[in-house]
Amino acid sequence: MYIISSAADIKQKAEQIRRSGKTIGLVPTMGALHEGHLHLLRTAAQENDIAVCSIFVNPTQFNNADDFDLYPRVIEVDAALLTENKCEVLFAPAVSEMYPEALQLKFDFGPLETVMEGRFRPGHFTGVAAVVSKLFHLVKPHKAYFGQKDLQQYAIIRRLVTDLSFDLELVCHPIVREPDGLAMSSRNRRLSGPERQVATHLYKALQLARDLMANKPVPEIRTAVTDYLKQYESIKLEYFEIADAHTLQPLTSVAPKTTVALCLAAFVGEVRLIDNLVVS
Ligand code: PAF
Numbered sequence: 001m002y003i004i005s006s007a008a009d010i011k012q013k014a015e016q017i018r019r020s021g022k023t024i025g026l027v028p029t030m031g032a033l034h035e036g037h038l039h040l041l042r043t044a045a046q047e048n049d050i051a052v053c054s055i056f057v058n059p060t061q062f063n064n065a066d067d068f069d070l071y072p073r074v075i076e077v078d079a080a081l082l083t084e085n086k087c088e089v090l091f092a093p094a095v096s097e098m099y100p101e102a103l104q105l106k107f108d109f110g111p112l113e114t115v116m117e118g119r120f121r122p123g124h125f126t127g128v129a130a131v132v133s134k135l136f137h138l139v140k141p142h143k144a145y146f147g148q149k150d151l152q153q154y155a156i157i158r159r160l161v162t163d164l165s166f167d168l169e170l171v172c173h174p175i176v177r178e179p180d181g182l183a184m185s186s187r188n189r190r191l192s193g194p195e196r197q198v199a200t201h202l203y204k205a206l207q208l209a210r211d212l213m214a215n216k217p218v219p220e221i222r223t224a225v226t227d228y229l230k231q232y233e234s235i236k237l238e239y240f241e242i243a244d245a246h247t248l249q250p251l252t253s254v255a256p257k258t259t260v261a262l263c264l265a266a267f268v269g270e271v272r273l274i275d276n277l278v279v280s
Helices: 007-019 035-047 065-070 075-084 116-120 124-139 148-163 186-190 193-198 200-212 218-230
Strands: 002-004 024-029 050-055 089-091 143-147 169-173 235-244 260-268 271-279
Touching: 002 007, 007 024, 007 089, 007 124, 024 035, 024 124, 035 050, 035 143, 035 169, 050 075, 050 124, 075 089, 089 124, 116 124, 116 148, 116 235, 116 260, 124 148, 143 148, 148 169, 148 260, 148 271, 186 271, 193 200, 200 218, 200 235, 200 260, 200 271, 218 235
Parallel strands: 002 089, 024 050, 024 143, 050 089, 143 169
Antiparallel strands: 235 260, 260 271
């Protein structure tokens, strides 16, 4: 596996791959890789000639300095996992490579950005859109792979690709869960043993909401989920939304045949986790 840290070098490598007629599949990550990432990577390797993974803890998408500082960084372990999972190029730049100058550009994704993650993490999606645009320019992928756990992020990136005419195909993969249902996340490794146990109730709350959808109105489902999670002292629910899965706008009632996204964010102890369930 080639390990590249300079923006100029990854650009050159990508151009060389493209000139040789090969296709590139990119899996952008912030590292601390788990099975969800590796699943994306194996798919990228199957569907393209060359799988490229980027590992970059992107400072511009963190609106909380502690969250940025505490984000797990285990590049050597990650590099070994990537080699085992058919990654041919790892791009792991320093902040100065990605941001030689402080970012001035601001994105505005309209209503998509005023709900859920956009509402609770101001500026987050500008950081995501900036870094993903930079990665697309540098790595020039034919296909780019993202996970459904970050459902709103995926919707934002879809918009970015459409609005800026990026010439690539986006692929979104279903959430990969632990056997007890907890959505895989790099942040899970920051949970203590008891927090890790209690975190399983986030998915259980989403399952409860899904089951209630058959015969309860939206406000009652909201209350049921809030009450369910209130039982656990270490869980602080930030939001639970019943949203249209395409627009991500909150619904006050669900019309027949609507595909619904049940989405939540909560702190378990000090660790902020998100999860979602898409119900047709
Ligand atoms: O989902 C992530 O890991 C990050 O938000 C991404 C897409 C790699 C951008 O930094």
